[in-house]
Amino acid sequence: MVSIKDIAKKAGVSISTVSYALNGSSKVTEETAAKILAIAKELNYVPNAAARTLKKRETKIIGVFLTDYSGAFYGQLLQGMRETLYSKGYELIVISGMRSHRFLPERMIDGAIILDETFKNEELLKYADQGHKIVVLDRELDHPNVIQVLLDNKAGATLAIDYLIEKGHRKLYVVTGPKGSYDSNQRLQAVRQAVEHYQNINYTEIEGDFNKPAGEQAAQLIIQQYTQPTAVFCLNDEMAIGMYNYLLKTDYRVGEHIHIIGFDNIEVSHYTQPRLTTIDYSKRKWGALASEKLLKLIANEPVENDRIYVTLVEGESVGKI
Structure with a gap:
């Protein structure tokens, strides 16, 4: 795999100069940047996402944890999340299973939306203590890094x-x-x-x-x-x-x-x-609101718990007796 060290060697510049050029920094001239980008393209350079994440401490990815994917419930909920996150430059991944819990402590995602009963409260509070940002849709937790968006x-x-x-x-x-x-x-x-x-x-x-x-x-x-x-x-x-x-x-x-x-x-x-x-109730609104709250948590902005309200839709499946 081609690294920025290979690009630097071929361009005759330092590794830091290559890094500046690849990240669009004004610390290098347009001529030098153009030369470095051309060499990167020639060598088929692919950025190391893991290394970038470690440096910036962000992935621009949000994980929504679900107990399972079955049933017709999740479509609109996830659509509301996706639309809100995409508009703010974030990607959404849907995760399920006990092994996926490591995505939070290993910082593979910037924050989590939880609708997954396999997560224990103690586990989520531990991650919150470590600074991870979490929105819960399926429980009540009191922690500065956890926000509740619950259905009524x-x-x-x-x-x-x-x-x-x-x-x-x-x-x-x-x-x-x-x-x-x-x-x-x-x-x-x-x-x-x-x-x-x-x-x-x-x-x-x-x-x-x-x-x-x-x-x-x-x-x-x-x-x-x-x-x-x-x-x-x-x-x-x-x-x-x-x-x-x-x-x-x-x-x-x-x-x-x-x-x-x-x-x-x-x-x-x-x-x-x-x-x-x-x-x-609006499942799309529920997903959108959960995403909005999480992004505010990540940005360290003031944010409060919220609730999704419900109404009754009458049909003919219930008659009068």
Whole structure:
């Protein structure tokens, strides 16, 4: 591999002069710079990104850590991040898996956005103590180098339960997400609190996993226990879609026998028949806001925690009884 030492030798100048020329410094004349750049091109010189990173202590790369890539949730979230970061001269990489955690301590990225339950709080706080800049979307952490941009899960879950009660439903199922999911746990906590405010509620929890198979399995269980019109709050839309898929194979109809409400308003939910009632928020805005906060952290600018607010989108999947 050609180095700046090779360029310096052929140009008859010092290594520092070559470095200045390659970085566009005014410390060398235009004539010398042009000569050095021509030699670099002739020798097919490629800059050593790792060495440059060590010198400048920046990569212009932001990492977003995800638990996994499955489901339809992530597209708009990542698009919001990408647009914001690109406009500021940063690249975005999407990372998953325990081994990828080394990207932070090894300074392969300038900062991190965390939506990954495999990161323990203690690990993130350790990196924050070392000066790494972090935005979390899936937990609450108090540290000067950590900013929270959280979804208003509790408000969304409360909206869902209140809506079902207003429609006259008293037999309720809730299909949860993974046990380690902050969003699922926040939603479930709000559901339990909301149910306590009402009387004569027949309430059952079914453990899910934020994916379609979990919704299908929950639908099968509900049908086995079916005695009357039943309302189901799936803590994400993926599970609600799985429930639709299973019910299509039966004589039970969504909005008549089984009344379903989801959470996330993913694109595919717009095309369900009947239209899925769900909790909506801007995933693009969430990603953009997380990126904006992180860039302010990196620049050592004042920055505060923030929240993404939610609304309820009505569909025909929940009827009045």
